[in-house]
Amino acid sequence: MAIVEHTDSTGLSGDDGVRRRDFINIAAVSFAGVGAVAVVLPLIDQMNPSADVLALASTEVDLSAIQPGQAIKTTFRSQPLFVRQLTEKEIAEADKVDASTLRDPQTLEERTVDGKKQWLVTMGVCTHLGCVPLGAGEGENKGEYGGYFCPCHGSSYDTAARIRKGPAPKNLEVPKFSFTSDTAILVG
Amino acid sequence: MSFPWAEQYTPKNPVMVWIDEKLPLPRLAYNAVGAGYPVPRNLNYFWNFGVLAGLALMIQIVTGVIMAMHYGANDLVAFSTVEQTMRDVNAGWLMRYAHANGASFFFIVVYLHIFRGLYFGSYKAPREMVWLLGLVIFLLMMATAFMGYVLPWGQMSYWGAKVITGLFGAIPVVGEPIQTWLLGGFAPGNASLNRFFSLHFLLPFVIAGVIILHIWALHIPGSSNPTGVEVKGPQDTVPFHPYYTAKDGFGAGVFLIAFCALLFFAPNFLGHPDNYIEANPLSTPAHIVPEWYFWPFYAILRAFTVDFFFVPAKLLGVLAMFASILLLFFLPWLDTSPVRSGKYRPTFNKFFWILVIDVLILGWLGGAPAEEPFVMMSQVAAAYYFAHFLIILPLISRFEKPLPLPGSITEAVLAKYGKTDGATVAVPAE
DSSP states (O other): OOOOOOOOOOSSTTTSOOOOBHHHHHHHHHHHHHHHHHHHHHHHTTTTTOHHHHHHOEEEEOOOOOOOTOEEEEEEEEEEEEEEOOHHHHHHHHHHSSSGGSOOOOHHHHBBBBBBEEEEEEEEOOTTOOOOOOOOSTTTTOOOOOOEOTTOOOEEEEOOEEEESOOOOOOOOOEEEEEEEEEEEEEE | OOTTTOOOOOOOOOHHHHHHHOHHHHHHHHHHHSTTTTTTTTGGGGGGGHHHHHHHHHHHHHHHHHHHHTTTOOOTHHHHHHHHHHTTSSSSHHHHHHHHHHHHHHHHHHHHHHHHHHHHHHTSTTOOOHHHHHHHHHEEEEHHHHHHHHHHOOOHHHHHHHHHHHHHHTTTTTTTHHHHHTTTTSSOOOOHHHHHHHHHHHHHHHHHHHHHHHHHHHHHTOOOOOOOOOOOOOOGEEIIIIIHHHHHHHHHHHHHHHHHHHOOOOOOOOOOGGGGBBBOTTOOSOOOOOOOGHHHHHHHHEEEEEOBBBBBBHHHHHHHHHHHHHGGGGGGHOOOOOOOOGGGGGHHHHHHHHHHHHHHHHHHHHHHHTTTHHHHHHHHHHHHHHHHIIIIHOOOOOHOOOOOOOSSHHHHHHHHHHOOOOOOOOOOOO
16 A cells, blocks of 8 residues: 555545545445345336246147138137148148248248148237238138238238238248157147 | 525425425425426417316326226126116216226317427427427327227127227237137127226326426426417516416316216217117117227228229328327427417418317218218328328428517517516526
């Protein structure tokens, strides 16, 4: 510790003009700041999904009753899930399109399981603002591309549930799923 | 602060003297909304809407606290407790309808208050802070109204919550975690309902606090007036009480008549029938629309249908919607004309009314389905909205030749009634 020679009323200044009090001030405020952040973190984090919400069971879906051209609406993680068996014509329509021209380029193969191209499994959540698109139920509007149509802001999806028209930025999301038998899938 | 000629608070009752020495709250009220606040003598009825907005907030707080006594903030019972309030609770129907329609009336008077400010240049120096705080109140009102609409847990509640929180999902990278954080899940659910209830109860009191700041900031320069000419002497003002308490009292009577007419004869006129169906995550209503007071902003949100370079249309719409309000925070610096009142600004006057029509059209489009020709019209109307503030207004401020201003408020008042005697000469304030 250098000997303080000049007359400083506080008697705390070093030669470089930095007072010992400055160090104490910075240290105290920094310590309080770290403490404040540590307190704020749980205050913010409590708003994230709780353990019971996160304890998400996977969903098993029985496909045996779904005829070609039909679709069912079920739930996965408390959101709607569409399971659809495409007809030959619908598959042909989806394959006809050059994927690279699409807004969210994907082929039907990339969106389905190998060898089971007719089974289209997607979330029933429009990628625009989260409405449930129409088209899974009997007689619902399928939009001009024959897949799904979101009534909220007019997004149209094709037979591979790819976005073709309207404000939605992405194709309907395909969740992770696998076939447990020829007529059943496990989603999640 | 006040003008030097403001009336002084001099309690005569010994109890009031005793209180004044210990806690001068009556003095504060006297100087804020009593005879101690000198106000320009020429205010017209458009100056009623600030007080009316305060009245509407009081109605909302009283009916809201009562609604909370009968409400269960749980997704299993929320819908039925609201119906129970309507059918079984004594006068519950009155409380609920007053609260639901009260929100609409709150927005009606606030929109008139905002357009009053826009026309008469109330946002200009030295009242910028009053304007900025007013916008903060407006944002808080929108958040409160949105969360309140979710609480009955009807179809529009649920899907409104999903669409509006979905807006945050449009933000790149952090969007989806933010949306999940806001909702406390992957879709609106019990956690969302509970937190919305908690915040819906809290925010009105925050609004009340910001209103105090809004009035405080107003009282430093004093109220503006229809001529936009500042107060120059005692002859330009009258005490707030009894002159404007009486005028505001009359306005409050008219307001309450209109409110009761809707409340008792058409309580569901502004509501959506879909909200009498309990929330169903598997079925989207055919036509999701927010409450009418959000329609102009909703129209701007939906106006963007094409990606622009690398920015997706969805994000553009969200940015534009938020920008349409944030833009107003810059208004005091976009309109550089030294003349406040639109009365003396011939060019501004015309464009002001075009803006009013534009916002009304946006409102109509926001409630219309998302199909042509409405989408195209929304694009034009939204573009005009931004052009008004960012291009037209700064240009007008630059090139417009304003009409001659009256020498003082008193001169304008006397000229209106055909008197031009010597009393019109302004006595400058010291």
